[in-house]
Amino acid sequence: MRIAAFGIHHETNTFSTFQVDLQAFQSSGLQREGILRGDQIRALHGDTDTCFGGYFEAAGKYGFQLVPLLFAATDPAGTISSEAFESILGEALQMLADRGPWDGVILNQMGAAVTEEFPDMDGEVARRTRALIGPDIPLIMTLDLHANVSQQMADETDALFIYRTNPHLDARQLAVKACKILIQIINGEITPVSALEMPPMVIGIMKQDTSEEPMTQVIEAVVEAQDFPGIIDTSTGQGYPWSDVHECGTAFYALADGNPETARAAARFMAQRAWSLRHVLGADEGPTAAEAVAEALATPEGPVLLLDAGDNIGAGSAGDSTFILHEILKQGATSCLMTIRDTDAVAQGVTAGIDAEITLEVGGKQDSLHGTPIEVTGKVVTISDGKFEDPEPVHAGWRYFDGGITVVLQTTAGPTIVLVSTRVGNMSRQQYYSVGLDPEEFHIIVARGVVSPRPAFQPISKKMIVVNTAGATSAALSSFNYKRRRRPLYPFEPDAVYAHA
Numbered sequence: 001m002r003i004a005a006f007g008i009h010h011e012t013n014t015f016s017t018f019q020v021d022l023q024a025f026q027s028s029g030l031q032r033e034g035i036l037r038g039d040q041i042r043a044l045h046g047d048t049d050t051c052f053g054g055y056f057e058a059a060g061k062y063g064f065q066l067v068p069l070l071f072a073a074t075d076p077a078g079t080i081s082s083e084a085f086e087s088i089l090g091e092a093l094q095m096l097a098d099r100g101p102w103d104g105v106i107l108n109q110m111g112a113a114v115t116e117e118f119p120d121m122d123g124e125v126a127r128r129t130r131a132l133i134g135p136d137i138p139l140i141m142t143l144d145l146h147a148n149v150s151q152q153m154a155d156e157t158d159a160l161f162i163y164r165t166n167p168h169l170d171a172r173q174l175a176v177k178a179c180k181i182l183i184q185i186i187n188g189e190i191t192p193v194s195a196l197e198m199p200p201m202v203i204g205i206m207k208q209d210t211s212e213e214p215m216t217q218v219i220e221a222v223v224e225a226q227d228f229p230g231i232i233d234t235s236t237g238q239g240y241p242w243s244d245v246h247e248c249g250t251a252f253y254a255l256a257d258g259n260p261e262t263a264r265a266a267a268r269f270m271a272q273r274a275w276s277l278r279h280v281l282g283a284d285e286g287p288t289a290a291e292a293v294a295e296a297l298a299t300p301e302g303p304v305l306l307l308d309a310g311d312n313i314g315a316g317s318a319g320d321s322t323f324i325l326h327e328i329l330k331q332g333a334t335s336c337l338m339t340i341r342d343t344d345a346v347a348q349g350v351t352a353g354i355d356a357e358i359t360l361e362v363g364g365k366q367d368s369l370h371g372t373p374i375e376v377t378g379k380v381v382t383i384s385d386g387k388f389e390d391p392e393p394v395h396a397g398w399r400y401f402d403g404g405i406t407v408v409l410q411t412t413a414g415p416t417i418v419l420v421s422t423r424v425g426n427m428s429r430q431q432y433y434s435v436g437l438d439p440e441e442f443h444i445i446v447a448r449g450v451v452s453p454r455p456a457f458q459p460i461s462k463k464m465i466v467v468n469t470a471g472a473t474s475a476a477l478s479s480f481n482y483k484r485r486r487r488p489l490y491p492f493e494p495d496a497v498y499a500h501a
């Protein structure tokens with residue numbers, strides 16, 4: 001049995017000003033080459049907990065030949081250029097056409113990608129793949145929990161499978177399950193029919209952790225519905241709020257064996273549970289940077305983890321916000337650790353060299369959303385290539401990271417600033433260990449994200465505060481100028497009505 005797998009993995013923040021072109025895909029903070037082909041995929045994913053890690057595991061476990069074709073993944077950012085999309089997908093489809101025949105095809109997608117031409121890029125990938133392989137070859141897609149799931153994705157595939165945890169620690173496990181069901185489909189043991197239910201609601205970033213209330217109740221409903229008679233599998237796409245597309249929001253997907261009504265009933269059951277919790281799931285409150293830094297300073301024991309909601313790198317922001325740094329300096333906090341993506345500052349540090357003292361402006365340079373540059377004076381203590389590996393559980397199972405040239409600056413005011421070159425997310429403590437720093441020794445750690453930094457930093461933190469900062473990923477969704485989203489949609493339109501509530 002021969003199964004092909006490929007994917008274009010991107011979470012597109014349509015409010016970000018960084019357009020994702022081919023060059024952006026060629027350099028990625030998430031894997032050391034942005035576009036992997038053939039055996040490169042096994043080399044960089046075989047021993048990871050990503051979906052590809054799971055496909056390889058399943059191939060061994062269930063005895064099929066997995067043929068990895070192409071996997072393009074780059075850091076979340078703005079809209080993907082048509083040129084990049086056509087070039088990457090064109091290459092993948094050419095491989096698919098040349099190397100068949102296939103018994104099945106797997107698409108490894110994130111699920112919230114937007115190109116200049118296609119607001120539903122993932123649906124377009126499925127559509128063109130289906131057009132190439134025809135209606136009879138089973139086609140499945142695995143998705144990140146933040147997918148904005150579309151009807152097109154459901155219609156063009158035999159089955160969709162979505163992570164159930166945020167932070168995403170189940171990608172590999174999900175991929176193994178998906179492969180098992182794919183084989184049942186190929187063998188004709190089941191006849192998959194799906195239903196997609198999209199209640200008009202968005203789950204805000206403050207309430208997305210699946211181990212915390214009320215998201216636990218949403219996932220409980222997904223697990224419960226999976227046991228309904230005739231149901232093969234169930235999922236929710238929690239949704240990615242910063243993609244301004246029609247599908248922006250939360251979706252529920254059920255896969256039944258043969259009976260569409262069974263699938264429909266299960267999808268509605270899950271959607272109804274979430275809809276009843278919409279008032280809590282849509283909440284966006286949280287302390288300001290000033291309040292959060294004051295609370296951290298008043299906390300006797302650290303580290304205190306400050307999660308920068310507005311500069312959430314994993315959701316497509318700049319990685320160089322200065323709002324929290326500004327408060328740290330203003331309030332005189334000294335034992336602080338953070339990264340700032342600033343290639344100019346990195347260059348200045350490299351030119352000055354180890355042990356040199358320099359005065360320079362850091363951060364707030366990428367766009368107008370993340371504060372203004374701040375002048376600091378400090379000593380260059382480390383310069384590295386920015387590559388690091390983390391074999392421990394990491395959000396979405398990533399393992400081989402690339403922060404680009406990295407400079408550690410020990411400021412005279414106190415804070416330790418790690419200047420990085422790529423928008424690699426703060427998802428791993430190895431980012432700091434690899435440059436000789438122990439995050440455990442700092443009183444305040446700033447992480448640019450809300451949920452993805454938790455597997456790495458929650459275990460060493462005495463307290464965690466989600467800071468309601470401004471930025472490209474602000475929790476205050478009403479501050480963005482949406483043009484394409486559905487209307488009405490809760491919480492934007494508080495009177496939104498769900499027809500099947």
Ligand SMILES: [Zn+2]
Pocket residue numbers: 144145146168
């Ligand atoms: Zn995600």
